[in-house]
Amino acid sequence: MNGQGGPMQRWTLGRNGGGHHGHGWMMIACCVPMLVIALVLVFTGVLTVSYLLVAVACTVMMAMMMGGMGRSEGM
Numbered sequence: 001m002n003g004q005g006g007p008m009q010r011w012t013l014g015r016n017g018g019g020h021h022g023h024g025w026m027m028i029a030c031c032v033p034m035l036v037i038a039l040v041l042v043f044t045g046v047l048t049v050s051y052l053l054v055a056v057a058c059t060v061m062m063a064m065m066m067g068g069m070g071r072s073e074g075m
Contacts, residue, residue: 026066027066030062034055034058034059035055
């Protein structure tokens with residue numbers, strides 16, 4: 001072993017000790033384009049409104065996951 005630890009050890013050290021303030025930006029970078037594309041496709045009549053609801057549900061789920069990252073209350 002090279003003294004740096006395995007992948008899991010590095011992940012937990014980074015998770016507990018590092019500043020992960022970029023998760024909100026990651027969510028914006030992933031979800032906003034999806035929502036814009038869904039809106040355009042719904043407004044042009046290519047897709048129905050139900051696809052827009054799926055895109056919004058995906059964004060809400062992503063926000064919930066990002067909000068829960070880094071909390072170790074249940075561990």
